[in-house]
Structures are given as C-alpha cells and as structure tokens.
C-alpha cells in the first residue's frame with residue numbers, strides 16, 4: 001500500500017503532465033470502481049452513464065491531495081476523487097509513450113500492456129491516456145460536484161492535519177498528543193492528529209526521536225514530543241524528495257523506483273546492527289503491526 005510520500009510523488013508527477021488537458025472520453029471497464037467507496041458498492045448503468053457524461057470535455061485544472069486521497073480539480077469546480085487503497089495504480093501514457101505512474105504493484109510487462117485485465121478505467125485526454133488499474137479493487141474513483149459534497153459523503157473524516165500545512169504547529173501537536181491515552185505508534189498510524197505516517201515512517205520517526213512505539217502519548221516529555229514533531233516533518237519531507245520507499249514494487253511517477261528505502265535506519269532491518277549504537281535491532285508487534293526498534297537507543 002502506498003504511503004503518503006509515494007502518493008505525493010505521484011501527484012507531483014501527474015501535475016507536470018496533465019494540467020489544462022481535456023478529458024475527451026472515459027471508458028468504464030469495471031463499474032464497481034466508480035460506484036462508491038464502501039465494501040458494498042452497487043454499480044448501475046445509470047451511475048456509469050452519469051460518471052462518463054459528467055467528465056466529458058472537462059479540463060483538469062490541478063491535482064491536489066488530502067492525506068492519501070488524490071483530487072483532480074476540473075474546470076467546472078467538480079472533482080474526481082481517488083484513493084488507491086491496497087492495489088490501485090494510475091498510469092498516464094503520453095503521445096510519445098512516456099509513462100507517468102504510481103501505485104502498487106507494478107511490473108514492466110504489466111504497464112507495457114495497457115489496458116490489461118486489471119484496468120478499471122481509461123481516460124482519454126488530448127495528450128495521452130490515463131489508466132486506473134486495481135487488482136483487488138478496494139480503491140475508487142468518484143466524481144463529486146465539489147469538495148464540500150465529498151466531505152458530506154463522509155470523505156476526509158477523522159483526518160488530521162497534513163504535516164506540511166501551516167496549521168500543523170508544535171503547540172497544536174503538543175496539545176493533541178498530551179490528551180491521548182494510547183501509544184504513540186497507534187496515534188500516528190490512525191492519522192487523526194497528523195497524516196502521512198504509515199508503518200515504515202512511524203518506525204523511522206520513533207527511532208529518530210529515541211522513543212519506543214508503545215510509549216503512551218500522555219507520558220511523553222515535552223522534549224520527546226518536540227523531537228517527534230521535528231522528525232515527522234523532516235523524515236516525510238526527505239522521503240518525498242527521494243520519491244518514497246520502493247518496498248513492495250512501488251514505482252514513481254517518472255517510472256523509476258523510490259529510493260528512500262536506502263535511507264531506512266530500522267524498517268525491515270530486524271536482526272541487523274543499529275547504526276548508532278551497534279546493538280542488534282529487535283522486532284515485536286505494536287499497534288498490531290511489526291515494529292522494528294533499537295532496545296538501547298529508544299526508551
């Protein structure tokens with residue numbers, strides 16, 4: 001599943017290619033993808049027709065992001081909202097056959113043969129084609145009148161602040177964390193205070209902050225919360241700069257593999273030596289997820 005840095009890298013890549021481009025037509029190969037976002041989705045011809053007609057001849061003005069939702073803003077103020085979930089992927093192929101893509105999982109042969117059996121939607125733009133593929137089909141792509149309507153339909157609920165928005169300040173973070181009677185790893189993974197920390201980045205952030213993921217938030221010291229705050233911002237920014245982590249075949253918008261994985265200090269390294277103290281990194285389950293940590297550096 002892509003984490004926030006990978007989705008942001010995809011957004012930046014798409015924004016270079018499809019701004020001000022017009023949607024000439026839409027093919028809906030798997031109507032379930034546009035029929036809703038829950039477990040129960042009822043596709044219908046009426047929904048499919050409305051989706052296709054609503055998007056025809058609209059220009060893409062911007063690609064935005066709220067947490068891991070990508071939002072294509074169109075010239076009539078309506079939005080196309082997508083969440084890739086476990087296995088969704090977007091591939092834009094321009095007229096020179098150059099690809100801009102992101103998602104999971106992707107192999108060379110798979111993207112060279114589009115549409116394929118996992119292709120759900122094909123958007124024909126005036127400079128190429130955008131494919132939405134999804135093996136397990138937990139993802140979705142929905143058309144709303146505006147962002148407000150998407151909010152009213154329950155999107156973006158319980159989503160904390162983006163680590164890069166100006167409202168994400170140290171006083172905000174301290175207030176939120178001090179009130180929580182849960183462990184820090186749980187709070188970061190649930191995204192309710194700040195978005196963007198999945199399993200990989202939570203382990204890296206806790207290690208850099210010298211705290212164990214199972215520490216209860218309200219017992220963290222002022223100094224520890226400040227360190228966490230700085231590391232959330234710094235580690236996610238660095239990951240975006242490096243295009244995210246290439247774990248699980250994650251490919252970047254320009255087709256290269258994310259190379260932040262080379263900078264991981266603990267994630268996926270249980271049994272290896274800690275880069276700081278040379279003790280052996282351990283693993284255990286915290287917040288229901290495999291967690292790698294240094295028993296010496298982290299308290």
Ligand SMILES: [Zn+2]
Pocket residue numbers: 274275276277278279294295296297298
């Ligand atoms: Zn250590």
